[in-house]
Amino acid sequence: MSDAGNKTILQLRNLRKSYPSIDGDPLEVIRLRQFDLGASEQIVLVGQSGSGKSTLLNLIAGILLPDEGEILVNGTNPTQLSEAARDRFRAANIGYVFQSFNLLQGFTALENVLLGQMFGSGNGGTDRAAQLLNNVGLGHRLHHKPRALSVGEQQRVAIARALVNAPPLVLADEPTGSLDSKNGAAVLELLRRICAEGNHALLLVTHDPQVMSSFEKVVRLEDLQ
């Protein structure tokens, strides 16, 4: 679905992923023919619960490996890299925002963002991490631990962490799923704005109609099969 003339940041071709079921037969959770995402493009991918949305994001991030098919992120097929190289590639090229924030509880907001930087480019240091937190409205909460932050604030920290290495691709897995509608709308607006400003492509998966409605491009997972 990339715009013509726009560089494609993500290409998925003939992707399949199965898990062994209880009775031993493989249970196919992903069957996808083709999907493209252009640089700076923002697409929402929708599907029912259990339709494999999170699995797809984990495949793109190189956390899971497909049974078949090809994944190209920024021109590189991460599945062909060694595990260590794939980890480095993920840190440098993919920002990941989770439904349940996944912040480390023992670390402050600033430290959580710095953790993202540590495994990625390492560029910018504390100044960039603080600047990003300032951009998401948490300049006054740098040294607060997650427990001292509201859920909305926690998700903003997670957004700052996802962007700290300036990745060309941001994956967001139900980023508003743990937030109330007001906080959800605010976080979504923030995520989209920051990705647009930084030219980060955004692939967001959700089953929330309200989220879908705020995107120009909505793709249904079942339409990709």
Next chain:
Amino acid sequence: MNLVKIVIKNMRQRALATWLTGASVMLGVALAVAILLIKQGVQQRFEQGTLGYEMVVGAKGSPLQLVLNTVYNLDISPGNISWKLFEQLRDDKRVKLAVPFSVGDNYKGFRIVGTTDAFFKDFEFEPGRKPELASGRVFNFSEDALKSAFREAEERAREREARERGEEVKPAPEPEHVEHPFEAVIGSTVAEQTGLTNGEKFIAAHGVQPSAEAKEHTENPWTVVGILQPTHTAVDRAIYINLDSFYHIEGHELRAPGGQAKEEKPAAEEKDNDPDPGQVSSIVLKLRSPITAFGLYREINDREDAQAAFPAAEIRKLFDIVGNIDKLLLAQAILILVVGGVAIAVSIYNSMSERRREIAILRALGARRETIFAIVLLEAVTICLFGAAAGLVGGHVVVAMANGALYKASGFVIPAFHIQPLEWYVLGVAVILGAVSGLGPALGAYRTDVAKNLAPTS
């Protein structure tokens, strides 16, 4: 942000578990260090204490008992030997110096040792170190007075035994004049702990150990005439008196060599055959040459009434025996250390369910499996290392604290803050222990399923 910061954060996040597991390692190391320090310190002090005592001669019995009694003022005397043997040894060409000692009384638990002024003038308790006065003077010694005292003591023994048989007892002749009776030179610890000063008198009690039933020699108070400088040896804990005064005291009758009461003989025969009936508890010898030592040692041990012992050899034997107990204690300390290592492994294992999510997050952020493995391993090693370091300090502090009691009991202290080379190995062992105990949890962390553990928990 770096690995060490992550490890420290993890440890602080589980502060209680970190402290408790670190404390168990600390206890093991502190115990091991304290045992090593005390063992080495005591052995060193004991071995140092034998330096001036080349050979000790005493009654037949345990040579270790003889050495402990003569050199360290510990244990009881195995018995008496004759003054004549002392004279023979003193006049032996192979002997450079012979100093006699007689024990039998105490003052407030401090042993009273009868000796001659040679102990102060010629005897070096360590090479180049003689007992030196801090104040006052030493007592003067006269061999004539001593022999007179011997005869007096023998007469008293004869009277006592006659009384026991129900025979009529003739009054003892007036004792010959003794010029310097009942004077004492006290060790520095005695002065410090009893508060005795020059010119003060004290009453000795019979026996080398304090006892409620012990008879006090109230008729013979001693006067302190000198106080010795600290030597950090058993000398500090002794009260030295003139040997002739010792035998003036009621109850210090002569006994047959080996501790038995001296056999009764007709007075005339005694006078004819035994003009010097004296006895002493032991004799310390300094030899002219170490080459002749073994020959003299054999000659003395061939006698029926005496034995010779090399203090250094006896103390080595003692520590060979004590060394086995040390090994048991060390084994116990190592077991505590191992328990500490197991506690670390269990603690990290127990926290793995919550850690798996954190590990998955770190992996999602780009951390390699090896990095995760290193973080968990480093945490276990760090806990062990900090525990061991605290244990090293703790062990030294324990010894420093125990030094007060040790000084009171033995008169010497152990250099508590002298670091033993072995302690660096303890730190090395702690690192290995940490690595071994962290290996299992680290492998578990290494294998963490990222996708499964990233899923929302609610």
